[in-house]
Amino acid sequence: MMEQKLVVDALRSATEGVFTMMLGMEVESGTPCTDTDDPGPSNGIIGVIGLAGGWVGTVSFSCSASVACHITSRMLNAKFTEIGEDVLDAVSEITNMIVGGFKTEAETYLGPLGLSIPTVVYGLNFSARTVGKEQWVVVPFTCGDDKFEIKICLTRNRGLPRFPVNAAGHLAAR
Amino acid sequence: MAVDVLIVDDSAAIRKILQRMLGQSGFPLGKVLEAGDGVEALEKMKSHSVNLVLSDINMPNMDGIQLLSELKASADYRHVPVIMITTEGGEAKVMEAVQLGAAGYVRKPFTADQIKEKLSGLF
Numbered sequence: 121m122m123e124q125k126l127v128v129d130a131l132r133s134a135t136e137g138v139f140t141m142m143l144g145m146e147v148e149s150g151t152p153c154t155d156t157d158d159p160g161p162s163n164g165i166i167g168v169i170g171l172a173g174g175w176v177g178t179v180s181f182s183c184s185a186s187v188a189c190h191i192t193s194r195m196l197n198a199k200f201t202e203i204g205e206d207v208l209d210a211v212s213e214i215t216n217m218i219v220g221g222f223k224t225e226a227e228t229y230l231g232p233l234g235l236s237i238p239t240v241v242y243g244l245n246f247s248a249r250t251v252g253k254e255q256w257v258v259v260p261f262t263c264g265d266d267k268f269e270i271k272i273c274l275t276r277n278r279g280l281p282r283f284p285v286n287a288a289g290h291l292a293a294r
Numbered sequence: 295m296a297v298d299v300l301i302v303d304d305s306a307a308i309r310k311i312l313q314r315m316l317g318q319s320g321f322p323l324g325k326v327l328e329a330g331d332g333v334e335a336l337e338k339m340k341s342h343s344v345n346l347v348l349s350d351i352n353m354p355n356m357d358g359i360q361l362l363s364e365l366k367a368s369a370d371y372r373h374v375p376v377i378m379i380t381t382e383g384g385e386a387k388v389m390e391a392v393q394l395g396a397a398g399y400v401r402k403p404f405t406a407d408q409i410k411e412k413l414s415g416l417f
Contacts, residue, residue, distance in 0.1 A: 141403035142311065196310050210307040217402045220381030 124257055126229060128152045131179075131259050131270050134221030138214060139263065143194045150260035163244050164188070165203065167215030170236035171223070177274035178250065179222065181215040185242070187266045203242050212238040218270065296324030297417055298343060302335040302361065303350040303379065308402070312348055312379070312409070319410035322417065332356025336364060344374060346416070351380040351387055359390060366395040375416050379404070 132149045139147045166182040183191070189200040192210040200207055216238045223233050241248070250273065259270045299316065301309045309328045316323050327342055329335035331353040338344075347365065351358035358378055365371040375397035380387065388399050398412045 138403045141405050192307070195307055197314055206307065209305055213305045213307045216305075217381055220402065 124152070124154075127226070127257060127272060127274065128259055130222045130225035131218070131272060133225060134218045135259075135261060135270060137221055138217045142214075142217065143191060145191075145194060145263050147261045147263045150262065152257055152259045154255050154257055163246075165207070165211055165240065165242040166248070167211045168239045168241070168248075169215055169219040171219075171233050171274065172236070172277070173233040174231040174277055175233065175274055176277045176279075177254075177272060179215075179219045180271045181211065181218060181268065182271070183211075183266070183268035187268055188242075190266055208240045208242065212240045215240070222272075295417070296322050297345045298325040298327070299323065299346045299348060300327045300329060300335060300338060300342075300344045301348050302329045302332065302353070302358065303348075304330050304353045305350075306330075308350065308379070315404075315406035315409050319406045319413075321410060321413055332358065332361030332364070335361055339365075339371060346413070347374055347376040348379055349376060351378055351391070359387065359394065362391060362394050362396055377412055 135149070136147055139145045164182060164184045165188045166180055168178060168180045171177045171179065185203050188203065188207050188211050191214065192200045192207045195210050195214075196206060216235075219235060219238075223235060227233055252275075254273045254275050256271050256273045259272075261268050261270065301312050303309050303312070306328075313326050313328075316326075324345070325342070327338050327344065329338050332349075333356045335347070335349065336356075347361075349358040349361055356364075358380075362376050362378070365374060365376060372395070376395070378388070378391045378396045378399040379402060380399060381402045391399060397416060400408055400412055
């Protein structure tokens, strides 16, 4: 994982922006921590987006079903009490906007990044797994009584071909 | 004058939010049409008169950039202002949209005031 503070700050900024502007909700971020577990609560909903470029990784947004319903209710100005198409779509879009905001900030020091199409999973007693032993940075948030987490796993893309780069950061002529 | 708007986004949530924000902003909102991608948007425009298009960039089937190209290449639609709504922070896509004739762009997340400001000079 690269400089953790940069990553955490970018995630906080992106998350606060989405919740304040789109939901009219103030969020508070807690103390970040690291773990080697894969993302996802055992129960609830999780939105996942992959990052690819000079660095590769995954960002996840996870919360309980009730929090997802509450967020969707605020987002769409209607009452939602159970997981359905609207809630899945809302969580997908929230994940997309958070990661999009993170990408904009992170590209200033990570270089260009591409985003995968968001995936949203909802279920009971599920587990998720990624290959490898990369460290995850977990940023917890609270929003009133609601809690959710943003997790990120980011590592240098070792699969990229190595081209000579000159001092200005441009590819050098061969 | 009431402005008939076509909102194009593959997220139903974003379409609903945009519609709500347009209503809240004091914008003279007329009829609102929705489409989930560029292909559906073009179909809707064939059968409905539209004064404004708000379009996401990243969508399946036909993305917002291609939709914008199609509209600006059409004698029937090139006069319709198109505002791009994007999560992409990358300047390249935004610049491409502006060069193709987009009337402006808004980055997600956005507020009702930002939407109103973008539309204030158009109508």
